[in-house]
Amino acid sequence: MxxxxxxxxxxxxxxxxxxxxxxxxxxxxxxxxxxxxxxxxxxxxxxxxxxxxxxxxxxxxxxxxxxxxxxxxxxxxxxxxxxxxxxxxxxxxxxxxxxxxxxxxxxxxxxxxxxxxxxxxxxxxxxxxxxxxxxxxxxxxxxxxxxxxxxxxxxxxxxxxxxxxxxxxxxxxxxxxxxxxxxxxxxxxxxxxxxxxxxxxxxxxxxxxxxxxxAGYDPHDTTSLNVPVPDFTDGLDRGIAGLRLGVERNHFFYSEVLPAVRRAVESALSVLESQGATLVDVEIPYLEYAPHAGLTLIMVDTSSYHQAWLRERPEEYDPRTRFMLEVGEFILATDYLRALQVRKLFKGAMKEVFDTHRLDALVTPTIPITTVPVNEMSVTIIDMEDDGETILPALVHHCTPFNLSGQPALTLPCGFDDNRLPIGLQIVGRPFDEPTVLRIGYTYESATSWHREAPPI
Known part of the structure; x- marks a missing residue:
C-alpha cells in the first residue's frame, strides 16, 4: 500500500x-x-x-x-x-x-x-x-x-x-x-x-x-447500529503501557488446549506484559454455557432461513448440512428462549467483569488446537458416542462466546506447534472498542515476527 x-x-x-x-x-x-x-x-x-x-x-x-x-x-x-x-x-x-x-x-x-x-x-x-x-x-x-x-x-x-x-x-x-x-x-x-x-x-x-x-451505519441492515465510526488506524502505535488485560484460565486454558498452544499463548502474554500491560486473572460467570447457547441460536436461526429450500429441494444440500438443518427444526422453542436468557446473562457478566476489573481487553488462545489432517476431520457438532470432543466443538469453544456477546475479537499469529502449524492469539474488547483491540494486536505484532512468516508454497 x-x-x-x-x-x-x-x-x-x-x-x-x-x-x-x-x-x-x-x-x-x-x-x-x-x-x-x-x-x-x-x-x-x-x-x-x-x-x-x-x-x-x-x-x-x-x-x-x-x-x-x-x-x-x-x-x-x-x-x-x-x-x-x-x-x-x-x-x-x-x-x-x-x-x-x-x-x-x-x-x-x-x-x-x-x-x-x-x-x-x-x-x-x-x-x-x-x-x-x-x-x-x-x-x-x-x-x-x-x-x-x-x-x-x-x-x-x-x-x-x-x-x-x-x-x-x-x-x-x-x-x-x-x-x-x-x-x-x-x-x-x-x-x-x-x-x-x-x-x-x-x-x-x-x-x-x-x-x-x-464500518458504519447502514439503514438497509436492521441490525446495524448508528454509532460514531473512529479512524481505526489512529493510535495504533501508542503502545499498551498501563492497559489491563484479563486472563480467564478455567474455560480458555481447559484440558483440551494443546500444550503447544498453551506455551505459545503464555509466551504471548509475557510479551504483552513486557510492553507495559498488566495481566489480571478473572473468572467469567455463565461462560461455560455460552458456546451451547450460541449453537442453539445458530441452529434454529439457520434452519428457519432454509426452511422452504429444505422442503423444496433437499437433495441439493450436502447431506451433512441437510442433517444439521433438519436437527435445527427439532430444537424446542423453550430451549431457544433459554439460549436467549443465557445470552442476556452472559453479556451482563462480561460487562461486569470488564467494569469490576477495569479491563481494557481479554486475551485468550483463539482456538485450543492447531489444524488437523483432512482425512481425520470430524465436523460433527453432536458426539454420538460421548467419547471425547469432536473438532467443531473444540473450535467454537473459544470463539462462539463473543458472537453471543457481540464483542470485537481479533486473532493474530503468535507461534507454531512442533509441525510448524500456526497458532493464534485472540484479543477481545469492549463493544465498539476495536481501536484498543487493534492497538494491543499491533503492539504485540511490532514486538514479534510471527506475522512475517510465510507458508512453504
Missing part, C-alpha cells in the same frame, strides 16, 4: 503480481470459486489513471481484495458453496462490496466457503502450511488467499468463529467486529443475531485500514 502511495508500483503491476501468485498456488490450495480477472484489470487501469491525476480515494485505492462467496456481487455468481444457489447472480452489491468499490479497491474474485457457512462439509480448499491439512472454516478461501498472497486482504463472515478459526489455522490476522459495526446487507445469512462481517489480512494495520472503509 505504501508503494502505491509513493507511486513506486502501479495498480496494474500490483494486480499482475497478485494474479501471478494466484496462478502459482490456486491448483494446490483452491481458495477461489471464481476469479474476475477482466473486471479486475478494468478497475486497476481506472485506479492507475485516477492516482496519476492525484485523485487518490484512500489507502485501499488500487489494492486487490477478495470476497467470501456469501457477499452479493452484481454480475458475479454468489453461490454460498451450495448447489441450492448454483448460478445465482445477485441483482445488487452487498453494502460491504459497494463500500470497497467506492474506496477504489480492486475486487479480484469470490473465495470458497463451506456450504452456507454452516461448517459441515469439507470443500477442496487446503491449508498452505501443509496441503494435507484442513484450512478451517467457514471463511477458508479468504484466509488461504491472504496467507498465500493471492489477495492482499479479504472479507469473511463470522457466526461462531468463521473469521477467527481459519485466520488462526492459516497464520493470518482476522477481526470479528462488534455486532452491528459492519453492515450485513446483501450477505447471505446464517443467524441474523450472531452473524458478523469483517476483514482478514496479513497485518493488524491492514485490518484497521479495511475497517475504515467497511
Amino acid at each position: 505504501t508503494l502505491l502511495r509513493k507511486k513506486e508500483v502501479s495498480p496494474v503491476e500490483l494486480l499482475d503480481s497478485v494474479l501471478q501468485r494466484l496462478e502459482e498456488t490456486e491448483d494446490r490450495v483452491h481458495a477461489y470459486t471464481v476469479v474476475t480477472k477482466e473486471s479486475a484489470y478494468t478497475a486497476a487501469e481506472q485506479a492507475e489513471r485516477e492516482i496519476a491525476r492525484g485523485e487518490s480515494k484512500g489507502p485501499l485505492h488500487g489494492i486487490p481484495l477478495a470476497l467470501k462467496d456469501l457477499l452479493y456481487t452484481t454480475g458475479v455468481p454468489t453461490e454460498a458453496g451450495s448447489r441450492v444457489l448454483a448460478g445465482f447472480i445477485p441483482p445488487y452489491d452487498s453494502t460491504v462490496t459497494t463500500r470497497l468499490k467506492e474506496s477504489g479497491a480492486i475486487l479480484i474474485g469470490k473465495t470458497v466457503t463451506q456450504e452456507f457457512a454452516y461448517g459441515m462439509n469439507i470443500p477442496s480448499t487446503r491449508n498452505p502450511w501443509d496441503l494435507e491439512r484442513w484450512p478451517g472454516g467457514s471463511s477458508a478461501g479468504s484466509a488461504v488467499a491472504v496467507a498465500v498472497d493471492s489477495a492482499m486482504g479479504a472479507i469473511g463472515t463470522d457466526t461462531g468463529g468463521s473469521i477467527r478459526v481459519p485466520s488462526s489455522l492459516n497464520g493470518v490476522v482476522g477481526l470479528k467486529p462488534t455486532f452491528g459495526r459492519v453492515s450485513k446487507h446483501g450477505v447471505i445469512p446464517m443467524s441474523t443475531t450472531m452473524d458478523h462481517c469483517g476483514p482478514i489480512t496479513k497485518t493488524v494495520e491492514d485490518a484497521a485500514l479495511l475497517m475504515n472503509v467497511i
Whole structure:
C-alpha cells in the first residue's frame, strides 16, 4: 500500500503480481470459486489513471481484495458453496462490496466457503502450511488467499468463529467486529443475531485500514447500529503501557488446549506484559454455557432461513448440512428462549467483569488446537458416542462466546506447534472498542515476527 502511495508500483503491476501468485498456488490450495480477472484489470487501469491525476480515494485505492462467496456481487455468481444457489447472480452489491468499490479497491474474485457457512462439509480448499491439512472454516478461501498472497486482504463472515478459526489455522490476522459495526446487507445469512462481517489480512494495520472503509451505519441492515465510526488506524502505535488485560484460565486454558498452544499463548502474554500491560486473572460467570447457547441460536436461526429450500429441494444440500438443518427444526422453542436468557446473562457478566476489573481487553488462545489432517476431520457438532470432543466443538469453544456477546475479537499469529502449524492469539474488547483491540494486536505484532512468516508454497 505504501508503494502505491509513493507511486513506486502501479495498480496494474500490483494486480499482475497478485494474479501471478494466484496462478502459482490456486491448483494446490483452491481458495477461489471464481476469479474476475477482466473486471479486475478494468478497475486497476481506472485506479492507475485516477492516482496519476492525484485523485487518490484512500489507502485501499488500487489494492486487490477478495470476497467470501456469501457477499452479493452484481454480475458475479454468489453461490454460498451450495448447489441450492448454483448460478445465482445477485441483482445488487452487498453494502460491504459497494463500500470497497467506492474506496477504489480492486475486487479480484469470490473465495470458497463451506456450504452456507454452516461448517459441515469439507470443500477442496487446503491449508498452505501443509496441503494435507484442513484450512478451517467457514471463511477458508479468504484466509488461504491472504496467507498465500493471492489477495492482499479479504472479507469473511463470522457466526461462531468463521473469521477467527481459519485466520488462526492459516497464520493470518482476522477481526470479528462488534455486532452491528459492519453492515450485513446483501450477505447471505446464517443467524441474523450472531452473524458478523469483517476483514482478514496479513497485518493488524491492514485490518484497521479495511475497517475504515467497511464500518458504519447502514439503514438497509436492521441490525446495524448508528454509532460514531473512529479512524481505526489512529493510535495504533501508542503502545499498551498501563492497559489491563484479563486472563480467564478455567474455560480458555481447559484440558483440551494443546500444550503447544498453551506455551505459545503464555509466551504471548509475557510479551504483552513486557510492553507495559498488566495481566489480571478473572473468572467469567455463565461462560461455560455460552458456546451451547450460541449453537442453539445458530441452529434454529439457520434452519428457519432454509426452511422452504429444505422442503423444496433437499437433495441439493450436502447431506451433512441437510442433517444439521433438519436437527435445527427439532430444537424446542423453550430451549431457544433459554439460549436467549443465557445470552442476556452472559453479556451482563462480561460487562461486569470488564467494569469490576477495569479491563481494557481479554486475551485468550483463539482456538485450543492447531489444524488437523483432512482425512481425520470430524465436523460433527453432536458426539454420538460421548467419547471425547469432536473438532467443531473444540473450535467454537473459544470463539462462539463473543458472537453471543457481540464483542470485537481479533486473532493474530503468535507461534507454531512442533509441525510448524500456526497458532493464534485472540484479543477481545469492549463493544465498539476495536481501536484498543487493534492497538494491543499491533503492539504485540511490532514486538514479534510471527506475522512475517510465510507458508512453504
